[in-house]
Amino acid sequence: MNIIDLKRGEKARVLTMQQLSKKYVERLMDVGIYESAEVTLLNILAMGRLYLLEVDDIEICIRREDAARIEVQKP
Numbered sequence: 001m002n003i004i005d006l007k008r009g010e011k012a013r014v015l016t017m018q019q020l021s022k023k024y025v026e027r028l029m030d031v032g033i034y035e036s037a038e039v040t041l042l043n044i045l046a047m048g049r050l051y052l053l054e055v056d057d058i059e060i061c062i063r064r065e066d067a068a069r070i071e072v073q074k075p
Helices: 022-030
Strands: 011-016 038-045 050-055 058-063 071-073
Touching: none
Parallel strands: none
Antiparallel strands: 011 038, 011 071, 038 050, 050 058
16 A cells, blocks of 8 residues: 555555655655654645645655655554
8 A cells, every 4th residue: 555545634654665766765754754654644736746744743745656656554
């Protein structure tokens, strides 16, 4: 399951981000998205191209193609 499979308001734990570039993973880690972090899908914006996530009271938008590469698991 990936972030794009979540519905608005659902929470999930990040399992792996191996399909993303190392540099992009480092950027995500800077804002608190790392393996085992809990993320919440707040909204889907720009006609489905952007995903608004919340992690540790921080909101971040990521592109759909990046969200599709982040594997998650619902609690």
